[in-house]
Amino acid sequence: MLDMVLTTGVAHLTIGNLVMWLIAFFFIYLAITKNYEPLLLVPIGFGILMVNLPLTYLMEEGEGLLWRFYHYGLEWEIIPPLIFLGLGAMTDFGPMIANPKTLILGAGAQFGVYVAFFGALILGFKIPEACSIGIIGGADGPTTIYTTVHLAPHLLGATAVAAYSYMSLVPIIQPPIMRLLTTEKERKIKMRQLRPVSKREKILFPLVTVLVICLIVPASAPLMAMFMLGNLFKECGVVKRLSDAASNELMNIVTILLGVSVGATMSAERFLKWEVIFVFIMGLVAFAFSTAAGIVLAKFMNLFTKEKINPLIGSAGVSAVPMAARVSQVMGSKADPKNFLLMHAMGPNVAGVIGTVVAAGVFLALAG
Amino acid sequence: MTEVTAPMAGKIMDVKVEVGDTVNEDDELLILEAMKMEMPIVATASGKVKEIKCKKGDAVGADDVLVVIE
Numbered sequence: 001m002l003d004m005v006l007t008t009g010v011a012h013l014t015i016g017n018l019v020m021w022l023i024a025f026f027f028i029y030l031a032i033t034k035n036y037e038p039l040l041l042v043p044i045g046f047g048i049l050m051v052n053l054p055l056t057y058l059m060e061e062g063e064g065l066l067w068r069f070y071h072y073g074l075e076w077e078i079i080p081p082l083i084f085l086g087l088g089a090m091t092d093f094g095p096m097i098a099n100p101k102t103l104i105l106g107a108g109a110q111f112g113v114y115v116a117f118f119g120a121l122i123l124g125f126k127i128p129e130a131c132s133i134g135i136i137g138g139a140d141g142p143t144t145i146y147t148t149v150h151l152a153p154h155l156l157g158a159t160a161v162a163a164y165s166y167m168s169l170v171p172i173i174q175p176p177i178m179r180l181l182t183t184e185k186e187r188k189i190k191m192r193q194l195r196p197v198s199k200r201e202k203i204l205f206p207l208v209t210v211l212v213i214c215l216i217v218p219a220s221a222p223l224m225a226m227f228m229l230g231n232l233f234k235e236c237g238v239v240k241r242l243s244d245a246a247s248n249e250l251m252n253i254v255t256i257l258l259g260v261s262v263g264a265t266m267s268a269e270r271f272l273k274w275e276v277i278f279v280f281i282m283g284l285v286a287f288a289f290s291t292a293a294g295i296v297l298a299k300f301m302n303l304f305t306k307e308k309i310n311p312l313i314g315s316a317g318v319s320a321v322p323m324a325a326r327v328s329q330v331m332g333s334k335a336d337p338k339n340f341l342l343m344h345a346m347g348p349n350v351a352g353v354i355g356t357v358v359a360a361g362v363f364l365a366l367a368g
Numbered sequence: 369m370t371e372v373t374a375p376m377a378g379k380i381m382d383v384k385v386e387v388g389d390t391v392n393e394d395d396e397l398l399i400l401e402a403m404k405m406e407m408p409i410v411a412t413a414s415g416k417v418k419e420i421k422c423k424k425g426d427a428v429g430a431d432d433v434l435v436v437i438e
Contacts, residue, residue: 193375193430322403329405337394337410340375342403343430 012054016268023271024048024263027161036168040141040259044161047263059264066264069257075153079258080146081226086251087142087353088230089243091321093205095346098194101301101309102317102344106351108297109317110359112137112290116282117363123278128152131363133279136163137286138356139170139320145262146223147360150368157266158276162283170323171330173284174291174315178331181295182311187335189310191344202235213358219368220361227357290318294348309344316345319352370413372435374428378402383424385435389417397435400428413437 005011027045031038051059051066058066073079096102117134125133128151135147136159144163148156166173206228214221233243294314302308312331316324328345382399385391391411398409419436422428 196430322405325403326405329407333407337408338412340407342405342407343376346403 007055009054009056014054014268016272017052017054019272020048020052020266020268023266024052030168037164039255040164040262041168043256043259044164044263044266047260048266049263050260051264051267059267066260070261070264073254073257073261074145074149074156077146077149077222079254079261080142080149081222082250082254083142083258084223084227084357085230085246086254087321088206088227088232089234089247090251091227091231091234091350091353092346093231093350094197094202095194095343096348096351097197097201097205099344099347101305102313102347103351103354104301105294105298105309105314105348106317106319106353106355107358109290109294109314109348109352110138110355111293112286112288112318113356113359115289116286119285120278120282123282125275125278126152128367129155131367132159133282134286135159135356135360135363136166136279136283137290137318138352138359139163139167139287139290139318139324140353140356141167142258143223143353143356143360145258147363150364153265154270155275155279157262157271158279159283160262161266162280165280166283166287167320167323170318170320171327173287174318174324174327175331177288177291178295178312178315178327181292181299184335186299186311187332188339189308190336190339191310191313191341192307194343199235199237203232206231206235209354213354213361217358217361217365219364220357223357223360224354227353287318291315294318294352310339310341313341313345313348317348317352317355319349319356321349321353322346324352325349369418370411370415370437371433372397372409372412372437374400374430374432374434375407375409376400376402377429378407378427380422380424380426380428380434381406383420383422385417385420387417387420391415391417391437398422409434411435411437 024045027041030036031041058064120130120133132148132152148159210228294317298311298314325345329342332339332341378400396408415437418438
């Protein structure tokens with residue numbers, strides 16, 4: 001009888017498992033009731049639940065189902081680049097091409113990445129770990145996962161969840177910083193309607209970008225190449241089927257595998273550590289500094305440019321497409337209901353994705 | 369005569385006024401959706417709605433005239 005009981009998972013449950021169940025239920029609750037990043041939090045939450053079931057061996061090396069997802073999907077670097085393929089097929093770079101100054105804002109908003117990197121070093125994390133923590137400030141989930149799998153796989157669950165949590169909390173985290181750093185007058189700055197961007201420009205953009213960035217930062221190539229290939233699918237107009245597949249079916253499939261694999265890394269023994277709390281704190285620091293840097297940089301640019309930029313679009317440089325751009329729109333229209341910043345903010349927003357990939361490439365080259 | 373134009377391309381989700389209505393500056397005229405975000409389009413001047421050039425469900429381009437106020 002005792003032997004039979006011992007073959008069940010119940011006899012092997014630990015307090016840690018139960019705590020992780022609570023975390024899993026909390027994520028699923030947030031996804032379903034609050035609509036916080038549901039596409040990721042539902043599979044991540046379920047993955048956490050699965051990996052904290054004793055004796056299922058789902059993450060057993062070489063055998064477990066979730067281990068196979070994790071190993072072949074993430075460790076083999078398949079899933080994040082495929083996510084970027086889909087993102088490329090869904091991204092309109094038109095606002096950035098129409099106003100290339102916004103590229104600077106997207107780059108500037110990576111400041112928080114480096115602040116958190118040095119902060120993590122001071123807290124005692126090793127360089128590869130600090131790189132993985134810093135990249136959370138880019139507010140880009142797939143890039144965070146890609147970097148962490150390379151540099152600090154034991155922190156994957158924490159960095160991925162921190163990145164996605166802060167992305168979903170963009171409408172809560174950013175507004176106080178935006179209000180603090182801008183005046184009412186600045187928030188009312190109206191920006192001129194963006195010029196129309198030709199089809200030729202939109203086709204040339206991914207081709208030129210992939211060449212320039214991959215030559216300068218070769219380590220960013222897997223993400224950048226797929227990102228730009230997806231965008232070329234979208235813009236060239238002759239492979240609608242591929243564009244649709246990349247942005248719909250394929251994107252959905254890899255999102256499931258990504259979420260479950262990330263959740264599966266969050267076993268009690270790996271996740272319930274003090275360092276995870278520091279990861280979350282430094283991730284928030286990174287995010288806040290990135291938001292602030294984008295705004296301050298926009299204000300700085302206004303000192304030299306005739307046509308003023310509304311500093312509220314600077315915060316959209318943290319990527320988190322399109323949530324951060326929406327926050328810029330909301331803040332701008334609160335100051336003046338006739339102010340429409342959404343499309344202007346999309347410029348730094350998509351530039352921020354490129355900026356984060358480049359920052360990740362630099363980290364991988366230095367610490368990989 | 370004041371023309372209220374679309375600030376960006378999008379879809380008209382709701383038209384909140386009718387021809388002949390009197391509106392004040394900043395009153396909501398329409399709801400425009402872009403990037404899965406609904407934004408109110410407000411009157412740029414006070415006056416009477418002379419013409420509504422779009423209807424619910426229409427796709428509009430940037431700078432398209434939506435409402436004329438006199």
